[in-house]
Amino acid sequence: MNILVSNLGFAFSGIGFVFLFLLLLTTKKQSLQKKLLYLICFFGVVWSLTSYSQFTAQWGIAPVLLAESCLNIALFLLLTSSLSNHQTLNKTITSSIQRGLLAALLIMASLAAIRMFSPILNLKLFLLFHLGQAIIGLWATEQLYRRTHRSETWAIKPLCLGLGVFFAYHFALYSDALLTSSIERGFWVGRGWIAVLAIPLILLTARRVSNWGSRVYVSREVIYHSTLLLVAGGYLLIMAIAGYYLKIQGQAWGSLAQSLFFALSGIVFASLFLSESFRNNLKVFITKHFFANKYEYRVEWMKVAELLDNQDNSPYDSALQAMVRPFGCEQALLAIQENNKFKIKADYQTADNHSEAQQLLSHLANPAVEHQWIIDIPQLKSGGEKTPFEINTLELPTNHPFYYVVPLTCSTGVKGVYLLSRPTSTDRLNWEDRDLMRAISMQLSVYLNVYHTNQKLAESRQFDTFNRMSAFLVHDLKNVVAQLQLINKNAVKHRHNPEFVDDAFETVESAVGRLNKVLHQLNNKRLEKQPTQSVNIIDTLQTVCEHRAVSLPKPTLQFNSTSNESVTYYHLSADADRLRNIFGHLIQNAQDATPQEGVVTVKAELKPDYFVIAIEDNGTGMSQDFIESRLFKPFDTTKGNAGMGIGAYDAKQFIEDLGGYIEVDSTLGKGTRFQVYLPVINENQTVIEK
Structure with a gap:
């Protein structure tokens, strides 16, 4: 059991070299340094196995020395190749000193291999050889760190630290062995734990140096919490040793002193880990010394x-x-x-x-x-x-x-x-x-x-809404003024006609209603959606045609049906006033575009899916380009100051809100036909009902 426990370091180092090898396989990028890392992993596993089996399998020290020599050669090649950008050993090891040291290492490894089969040299001489290998390793590590540009030392610092500790430990080990002519067992088995410490540092440098080909990602949080765990473990270990010392020295009061010491150390420990400044300082330390960039x-x-x-x-x-x-x-x-x-x-x-x-x-x-x-x-x-x-x-x-x-x-x-x-x-x-x-x-x-x-943009939309409301209100006012002007114009001839007087009062009543609506909308600063009601389409068209009959040419209403039902029975659920305004505007536009001796016809036809109202004239007509680009564009008018340019736009919006649409067919010099399609049935309910 004691042998197994003392050799745990070699077991962990072997596992560590295998893990490093598997991580290096995760990237396809190849380089000389990566190949040497493969070689280091291989000899590291062999070195760990021979060191572990030295006592359990009674292999002796010769295989261990041979494996260690091979591992030292691979480490020396890695250190020297890191100073060069070349990807071959011949171009990497250029100086006579490097070639001489490599030759010395190869000779030492060869002698160690020979001694496995024939004890031709004294063991003490091999201890001297390995002391020399440790010195060569320290020299190569120092050369790499000293000759690397200051801006790139952060990348190779972990490697130099890990291998520096590894070679320094072996230097101390073999120096002691030569002085005492014996190898202290605890000193010897500690090599495994030193290797366990060096492996993560090699991995960290492999991640930092781009041309080594490692793409292993180490999270800052993992490093941070691992460091906290390491600090906690070290702190508790030191406190345990100190507490044990107090117990030994305190004799009768030893147990009490130990308990009080543990309680106080626990308070200090908790205070440190709850301290925000301590945690922040630890994060800064980790960021500075373990990562290429300060931020993730x-x-x-x-x-x-x-x-x-x-x-x-x-x-x-x-x-x-x-x-x-x-x-x-x-x-x-x-x-x-x-x-x-x-x-x-x-x-x-x-x-x-x-x-x-x-x-x-x-x-x-x-x-x-x-x-x-x-x-x-x-x-x-x-x-x-x-x-x-x-x-x-x-x-x-x-x-x-x-x-x-x-x-x-x-x-x-x-x-x-x-x-x-x-x-x-x-x-x-x-x-x-x-x-x-x-x-x-x-x-x-x-x-x-x-x-x-x-x-x-929100402010602009509010102004747009206000301007649009103002335009519609002005449009309504213009229509009211037109009605009142028409009464005043016809009063010269018909003021004594009782029918004219009755029509005049009806027109004034309608104008008052429109003006009240305009005032109400101005007070509320918005256009209110009027409640819908059941509107008879034919009655509405007849009313509009009668109102527009005061202007020439007078519109005529025609209607028929392709079904068995009469169109006069059908009603539309809509805003009655606005519907009348829409038809009135379309008929007025037809009259404005047609000479007095021309023809304006309003046709109503019931089809299976739509109620179609066609407003036709034989006036000046419109070009196809005008229909597509300007007809339904708001605030674009051909009437100069007399028009607002929103009548056709309003008609299109209103009809589409009802689920219908408008088609326009026009030829310059021949006339225009507006066809308003109102759905008989929409997606949710019957729009036109009997």
Whole structure:
């Protein structure tokens, strides 16, 4: 059992090399470094198996030394190839020192292989060989780290750290063995655990270095929680050792001292893990030392989209939270430019008095927006930031929490700035923080520009509705005026005719009703939908024709039916006044387009699916282009100031609302035929009923 427990490190290292090999298989990209990683995985598994079996199978130390020599050669080749962009060993190992060291390693491995079958050399000499291998490994690791450009050291740092510990441990092991002429067993079996530590670091570098071909993704959350677990485990282990020491040293009071110590350490442990600052600092440490980028951009954009989709907050609050969240700012403001002045639209955990912020805005907002510049206020005051504009820093307020001014601009719309306090997610802004700020700011500027555009569009629609209502009301007033003018014109000849007097009173009564409706709609500032009622179509047409008979040519009404039912029995559920106005307008248009000696005919015909009213004339007619492009276009008229250009448009809208449609057939110089189709049965109910 003791042997199995002491060799667990080699078992885990073997599993780790197998796992690394399987992860490398997940990508198709091939490179020299990837092939060497395959080789390292193979020799790593062999080294772990021989080390594990040294005591359990009584293999002796020779196979272990041979496997370790092969593993060291593969690691040396990986370190030297990482310094070159070439993909062959001949072009990679160019210096005489590298070739000499590789030859020495190969000779040592060969001698170790020979010693497995014939003890030609003393074991102490092999310990010296492996001490030399450890020194060569440390030299190669140092060369890789020192000769790598500073901007790329983050990529190879985990590899250098892992292999540096691996070779340093072996250096200490074999140095001790040579000094004492023996290998301490605990020291020896610890190699497995050192390998377990080095494998994840090799994997991390394989992920960071693009040409190694690894596409393994390690989540920041996984690293974060794993680090928390590791810190917790280490803390508890240290506390356990300290508690055991107190128990041993305390004698009679040892158990009590141990219990009190555990209680206090538990409180400290809970306080640390509940501390927001501790967790934030840990995230910053992990981000700095384990990842190529400070931010996980896919997650960041998903969270920004989620914030912008929140309907509970105003667009300004959502935009401010989207900027604040990635950087963990404790205070922030969003100001938008209105009438050449920046007005605060949203604030986050700031005081109600924004006088200091307004002073900052008056001095820094315009330069930030004009030059698209993220201003670092402390650096600006100390003179450490070079800007494309000049600011008198003595005029800047001092009693405020803000560190940065971030411009918010859109090429054709909103302009504004963010005032941000010191970020808690980083110690100091670098190029990556500024790029993320700019990217989020650009997205939010588009978002707010769309919001402003929608606001203006809503206002424009309200004005359009009001203008449309006004046009229809004026159109109604014009019709009333036309009726009254017609009475006044005919009064000269017919004022003593009792029938004319009766018609005049009816017309005045109708005009009063229309005017009251117009006044009611003006008071309510909207066009109200009138209640529908059962309207006899033929009676309506007869009434309209009689009213239009005062103008020439007089319209004539004709009707027939292709079915067994008479058209005179059918009614339409609609607004009676508006229906009369529609037919009256169409007949009036026919009269206006026809000379007095011409003909205007109104025909009504009942067909199986539609009630068809045709209004025909032999007037001037219209071109097909005019019918398609202008006839039903609102506010487009050929009557000059006498017309509003909405009669035909209103007729088309009203008939289509009833489920019907209008067809127009016209020829220039020959006349026009308007055919109004009213459905007998629509999708929901009978429109025309007996």
